[in-house]
Amino acid sequence: MSFPWAKEYQPSHPTMRWLDEKLPLPRLVYNAIGAGYPVPRNLNYFWNFGVLAGFCLMLQIVTGIILAMHYAPNALVAFDSTEHIMRDVNWGWMMRYAHANGASAFFVVVYIHIFRGLFFSSYKAPREMIWLLGVVIFLLMMATAFMGYVLPWGQMSFWGAKVITGLFSAIPLVGEPLQTWLLGGFAPDNAALNRFFSLHYLLPFVIAGVVILHIWALHIPGSSNPTGVEVKTAADTVPFHPYYTAKDGFGLGVFLILYCAVLFFAPNALGHPDNYIPANPMSTPAHIVPEWYFWPFYAILRAFTQDFLFIPAKLMGVIAMFASILVWFFLPWLDRSPVRSGIYRPLFRKFFWFGLIPAMAVLFYCGGAPAEEPFVMLSQIASLYYFAHFLIILPIVSAIERPDPLPYSITEKVLGEDENSALAPSAVPVEKSDAAPAAS
Amino acid sequence: MIRIISILVGLFFGVALAWSFVVGAVTFAQEGKPETAEHAFHEYPKDLHLASDGAFGKFDRQQLQRGFQVYKEVCSACHGLKHVAFRSLEQLGYTEPEVKAIAAGFQVPGLDPNTGEQTTRPGVPTDYFPAPFANDIAARAANNNAIPPDLSLITKARHDGGAYVYSLLTGYQDPPAALLQEFPEAAPGTGLYYNPYFPNLNLAMAPPLMSDGQVTYGDGTAATVEQMSKDVSAFLVWAGEPTLEKRKQTGWPVLGFLLFATVLAYLAYRSIWAHKKAKH
């Protein structure tokens, strides 16, 4: 893998040489995130979020393991053991706030990472597999976050568990038995809490495994870049270390400042007060909403208020909610434009900034708002645009759009000229996507 | 082919949504938004400024002690504080013997050492505040079918919790004439009290702080209803999160260090990239 000019690992110390012969772990790291991985020299700050997402996963695993040392997954004591962590365990309050806000931070980072992928078309050939694995990671994250939110066994935990497993009851014939099976009972109770705890502990390691595949797949074509023009020569790249390790270090610092500001000064701002009320199966809170990172999908779920053809509204909402993420799996084949970067796609860019982004913003807002007018109508319009954008607009735009001229190379984009460009045909309007894998 | 399929799928969702939208819009146009008494008369909590507010907030221990006194003498008859241990009262500035005496003043569940029967014994510092009722059924029976909530987390379990408690305590009033006119069914029933700061306007708790001087403060502060409400709200903010002060005090050095480290990281980043940014 990687480019022919990638530096080879040269162990200098005899111990490292010995290790390299027996188990080339240092070589693996060197080639993955060290000087052995050539990266386009023009990455902007949006390219920091992959490393940040990896950091968030580690943060959640470390704080999560610590919380599990003090938490008791039993419906009788789960709430009390959470308060025990907050009050009596040394630094327990910090661990719990770090974990709860860490989940939010993880989603912020991953949403920006996905946004980057959507704008710069990081899903296009030859990087489809990276994108597909990324969507799998996102689905696993959603499952993990949902099950983690159940664990404190507050009112929102309980009713979240009930409502989300209730989604499955919309499936014809098997729905009701499926929900009962998922919960191990007719309503969330000890059985559900215990299995959610078990899976909440397991899934992050599954995520870590898929992350390794995601990075592995990334290293085959190499990183994309803001121009969308593939790397041509060594001059287009810099070694990951020290160039991007330094940049990621700075990015991590900025991230930590924002994260710690929330953690220490507004740790409950992103949570819901009702989750400090112990679970009560007899009374539903007046206004139940999931955590903020689920709001767009929750809004899509609630946007379907009418039976359609032979499909009941409840099932329609569930199908649409899952479809809104599943559609991402087909993105590499829906957007057929050979140009990757949104910067050189005038029509795509308009729909992206003035269509998709406002629609997502509306869905975010309406998902957290009560299920009443005008929020339902707004989320119906926004959902309509959301599906139209991916399923109708992208295929059509990519067929009719006339892209702006691309730079000859990354080097030309950065330095204003590339001595190699004189050798090439003068006009390179569009780089064919299947001509790209200069890397392999 | 894939484009045709995707456009068809897109149209499927689009038409379903448009249908939902049209039906919803027609209904909305015909019926409008139903107005509810809660929507029209519920009020957000009043402003309450406590010493523990803000990024530099610290507890006013004198006030917490006064608030604790109000809790002990008034609230604790019906409301528990089950996540708070007597030992934590030392954080309010009480000495160890004082905490022992406070704990001994509460009867906590225990076992008779000779017969093994359930009984009560005086509390010790490691005990937690006892629940005033044996169970939910007893609580309902004694309180007009409403369970008085445990107060340990009340300020975290409500939006703007400290201000909410304060507003509720000082917010009792006669139901406005407009309410009785527009929503006759929202008038407080028997044993209910009108309070616009309570989500459904009608509260089963009788006004607990009725008159000035209901408690006698040891520090000479005048015990007005206003003052008692503020003090007990401050105490409950502490009870909800005793680590609040430590959290804020930890935050500043952490942020300071991160800022310093990030500036260094930026300088390192710039110096490493110095020869890559521009043309050689």
Place this chain on the structure above:
Amino acid sequence: MAENAVTGTPEEMSGDGVRRRDFINIAAVSAAGVGGVAVLVPLISQMAPSADVLAASSTEVDISSIQPGQAVKAVFRKQPVFIKHLTAKEIAAADAVNVGSLRDPQSLDERVKEGHREWLITMGVCTHLGCVPLGAGEGENKGEYGGYFCPCHGSHYDTAGRIRKGPAPTNLEVPEYEFTSDTIVQIG
């Protein structure tokens, strides 16, 4: 890391530039290291006893009903404490031993409070590997020296709770305690 950062960039530079870059990189990496070490403090101390566990480390026991020759087991830090009311015979037996010949030389007086010689208060935890010795309960095996006997690995303690035979290295530990009155002992 810092050294790598420098050697990894191939540009030639003036001596002055190298020193400045060196300094900044080393400082940045050191700051990250300091931060990493600081984070270890909460990560490690969270496993230490929590506030409720520490608060439970004091026990009051009423000893008025314990007859000479009897012992009770109290709980201190989730471990048994033996409170034994020694008989005159047991005191005499303990005093008769030549302290210098013991594995862990201590006289009875060093192990009890002044004015309360008849009250031997020790942890009920064998100093070998932590089992609870027999001898505090009615009719239990008191071992060859009439005190306590640990059945796990056969340690024998005498009437003053001193190790006399078997693998245990030291006498039964005497916890911190005081007589708050003639009939109340506060342990811890």
